[in-house]
Amino acid sequence: MKPKYGIIGCGNISRFHFNGLRKTGAEIVHISDINEQAATPYVKEFNSRFSKDYRQLIADPEVTVVSVLTSSKYHYDICMEAIKAGKDVICEKTMANNAKEAEEIAKASLASGKLFFVSYMKRFFPAVRKAKELLPRLGKIFSAQVRAYQNWGTDFYNLGNADAFEYVLNSYGGAVIKCAGSHMIDMTMNFLGRPKSLYANVDYVPGSKFDRKATALFEYDSGLVASFETATHKLSRIGYERNSWDEFIQINGVNGRIEIYTVLWDHPENNGALLVYYDNESETSTEYRFEAINPFDIEMAYFNECLEHRENGNPNVIDGFNVDMIIESMVESSNKKAPVEIDWKGI
Structure with a gap:
């Protein structure tokens, strides 16, 4: 099944994710950011829905994958809500603010059976x-x-x-x-x-x-x-x-x-x-x-393929946990x- 993306966060790092997903032909159906102006160009380009409140995006039944591209201090709450809602997740680094948060995200994700990737693109x-x-x-x-x-x-x-x-x-x-x-x-x-x-x-x-x-x-x-x-x-x-x-x-x-x-x-x-x-x-x-290539493009294509075929890959939630523990x-x-x-x- 073709994944349908919800993107949370339209700051500087998001352009690399949008570019990579664009090249894969990914379907971005919902975008969220507290700054509507930052999101507007992407909302128009992908003809997607927009919400200032990320919870509305997570609750969207059409969204199957939540991409968490906010500052890392917000990752824990967003990731845990996305996991609870039964979504697959792509999370920017670092996965969490501390090791305890990372442990809870990892355990919740592994118990859910859903896919969870962390963007260590190098x-x-x-x-x-x-x-x-x-x-x-x-x-x-x-x-x-x-x-x-x-x-x-x-x-x-x-x-x-x-x-x-x-x-x-x-x-x-x-x-x-x-x-x-x-x-x-x-x-x-x-x-x-x-x-x-x-x-x-x-x-x-x-x-x-x-x-x-x-x-x-x-x-x-x-x-x-x-x-x-x-x-x-x-x-x-x-x-x-x-x-x-x-x-x-x-x-x-x-x-x-x-x-x-x-x-x-x-x-x-x-x-x-x-x-x-x-x-x-x-x-x-x-x-x-x-x-010379942009590793984000390869990463997004790889994540998208894993999501389409329901295959786990790396870097995943355990890799994200590992870094935060170190x-x-x-x-x-x-x-x-x-x-x-x-x-x-x-x-």
């Missing part, structure tokens, strides 16, 4: 998908490094307070970990799975809860310890494209190495993410340079100044 870069295919060739993994550095236009390391950026905390419930690091936390678990414990340091703008840098070590049952760091910066010419965007994954196995360099998230059409694969047996290094565990470890064992709550 999994859909061709470089990432090819790396996942090559991963078994590495053999036993003995080290991994993950980095997510983003230029936010401000020197947060010499900032006296973060009052001017309170809106970031209000919208996302955090700063660099949630906004920049969450995608790369998801990528880490996409390749390596869940760690059993972690040790982290979270660095804040003085006198605030605005996290400007976070560093963590993820420990796995295999003995692997993966290093992770996310940070704001003002270094204008670093990174793969030398445009200040600096995201990187390196995974080392006994038989080879994978390196991935991602590209600027809101202009991915400018360049393709780069994959470098080193094979130790042949002593050869191969660069995979893919055509974020909360990092903050807990930093506050305690000690490693923490991660309780995955049986999910």
Whole structure:
């Protein structure tokens, strides 16, 4: 059965979802936003119904899929109502404001039997998908490094307070970990799975809860310890494209190495993410340079196909829960100044 979409939230991120769904020929039947002006162009384009109150959209019997594209602080209430109403859900990252909310969403979704996807779209870069295919060739993994550095236009390391950026905390419930690091936390678990414990340091703008840098070590049952760091910066010419965007994954196995360099998230059409694969047996290094694409387009097409065929896929509600658990565990470890064992709550 062809899914019929209800879109909640028409802010900046929504244009990528609308564009991706447009290219799949998806049917968008209802749109909701408290700002009618933001929704109007999409309502006209898709000839859809409009509601300021998202509850009216969820109650619409024609809507089979609810896309939750609001600030993450609203995700819990909207997702829980959509699940209760028997809808499939696509939710922007991060799935929830904290681990408890994420646990409740995950358990409710799994009990419902409905499909639930979380938009960690970087999994859909061709470089990432090819790396996942090559991963078994590495053999036993003995080290991994993950980095997510983003230029936010401000020197947060010499900032006296973060009052001017309170809106970031209000919208996302955090700063660099949630906004920049969450995608790369998801990528880490996409390749390596869940760690059993972690040790982290979270660095804040003085006198605030605005996290400007976070560093963590993820420990796995295999003995692997993966290093992770996310940070704001003002270094204008670093990174793969030398445009200040600096995201990187390196995974080392006994038989080879994978390196991935991602590209600027809101202009991915400018360049393709780069994959470098080193094979130790042949002593050869191969660069995979893919055509520049928007991973949102691939993600939306994939989600739509899963919904049409009633097939579960990834990233799903468990993946969303995993990221929120890691974020909360990092903050807990930093506050305690000690490693923490991660309780995955049986999910």
